[in-house]
Amino acid sequence: MKDAKLTLKRTPDHQSIVRLNSQVTIGDRDIIVIGGPCAVENQAQLETIAAHLQGNIQALRGGVYKPRTSPYSFQGVGNEGLKTLTAVRDRTGLPVVTEVMAISQIEGMVAAGVDMLQVGSRNMQNFDLLKALGETQTPVLLKRGLSATLEEFIMAAEYIMAHGNPNVVLCERGIRSFDSYTRNVLDLGVVVALKQLTHLPVIVDPSHAAGRRELIAGLSRAAIACGADGLIIECHPEPDKAISDAQQTLSLPEMKALVESLKPIALGVGRSMPKAADIPLPKELVVAL
Numbered sequence: 001m002k003d004a005k006l007t008l009k010r011t012p013d014h015q016s017i018v019r020l021n022s023q024v025t026i027g028d029r030d031i032i033v034i035g036g037p038c039a040v041e042n043q044a045q046l047e048t049i050a051a052h053l054q055g056n057i058q059a060l061r062g063g064v065y066k067p068r069t070s071p072y073s074f075q076g077v078g079n080e081g082l083k084t085l086t087a088v089r090d091r092t093g094l095p096v097v098t099e100v101m102a103i104s105q106i107e108g109m110v111a112a113g114v115d116m117l118q119v120g121s122r123n124m125q126n127f128d129l130l131k132a133l134g135e136t137q138t139p140v141l142l143k144r145g146l147s148a149t150l151e152e153f154i155m156a157a158e159y160i161m162a163h164g165n166p167n168v169v170l171c172e173r174g175i176r177s178f179d180s181y182t183r184n185v186l187d188l189g190v191v192v193a194l195k196q197l198t199h200l201p202v203i204v205d206p207s208h209a210a211g212r213r214e215l216i217a218g219l220s221r222a223a224i225a226c227g228a229d230g231l232i233i234e235c236h237p238e239p240d241k242a243i244s245d246a247q248q249t250l251s252l253p254e255m256k257a258l259v260e261s262l263k264p265i266a267l268g269v270g271r272s273m274p275k276a277a278d279i280p281l282p283k284e285l286v287v288a289l
C-alpha cells in the first residue's frame with residue numbers, strides 16, 4: 001500500500017473534493033445524498049423521484065446496465081436509459097450517476113454527459129476498465145469489491161488516478177460474510193480507516209449492504225456519524241414494484257424522513273446537510289441512538 005502515492009493523504013488534513021456540477025460536490029462540509037432506483041425503468045419513475053425528493057437528494061442514481069447474478073434476470077434498459085437519465089438531469093438539474101460495466105460503454109456515457117460513472121463491486125478489480133476510466137475526467141464512484149481488502153480497494157482507486165483521473169469517490173457497500181440475514185455486512189471500520197488514510201471522499205451504500213429496507217435508516221445515520229461524506233440509497237415511487245432490489249428499496253416518504261434524521265447527526269460531527277437548518281435532535285432519534 002506504500003505504493004498508493006496518489007491516493008494516500010500527504011498531510012493529515014489533505015482532503016479532495018470531487019465536483020459533479022457547478023452546485024454539487026463530494027468531500028467538503030456538506031453531506032451528499034444520492035438517491036434513485038436500482039435500475040432505470042422509465043422517465044416518469046425518475047421524474048417522480050426528483051420532484052418528491054427535491055432538496056433531499058443532491059444526485060440521482062439509476063442503473064441502465066445491471067450486473068445480475070443470473071443471466072435470465074432483467075439486465076437493464078441499456079442505452080435508451082442513458083437518454084432517460086440525461087433528459088431527467090436536464091429537466092431537474094440533478095446530476096446523474098450510472099454504472100459502467102465495460103470499456104465499450106464509457107464513450108457513450110461520457111458523450112451523453114453522465115455526471116458520475118459507477119464501477120460496481122463486481123468490477124472493482126477490472127483493471128482494464130479502471131485504466132480506461134482513468135483516461136477520462138468524469139468523476140468515478142468506485143464501489144468496494146464483494147470481498148476486497150482495504151489495500152485492494154485503495155489500489156483500485158490508485159489505478160484510476162495513475163491513469164490521469166483524480167476525480168475518484170470511494171464507496172463502502174458491505175462485504176461478504178456468513179450471516180444471510182443481511183445481504184452483506186456494512187464495514188464502517190473501513191470507512192473510518194479510509195478517511196484516515198486517503199484524501200478521497202468516502203460514501204456509504206447501506207442498501208446493498210443490508211439488503212433489507214428496515215435497516216437502511218439506522219445504517220445511514222451510523223455512516224454519517226462515523227465520518228462518511230455521503231450516502232447512495234435505493235428508492236422508488238412504488239418500492240414493491242421495483243424491477244430489481246425491491247426488498248431493499250425505500251419509498252419516497254421513507255427517504256425524506258431518513259434525510260431529515262441525518263441533519264442533527266451531520267451537525268454533531270461538524271458537517272452540514274445542503275440547506276441545513278439548526279434542527280433539534282428528534283425525540284425518537286435520541287431513543288434509537
Ligand code: PEP
Binds near residue numbers: 119173208
Ligand atoms: C448497484 O449499485 O445497483 C449495484 C449493483 O451495486 P454493487 O455493485 O455494490 O452490488
Ligand code: MN
Binds near residue numbers: 208245
Ligand atoms: Mn441494486
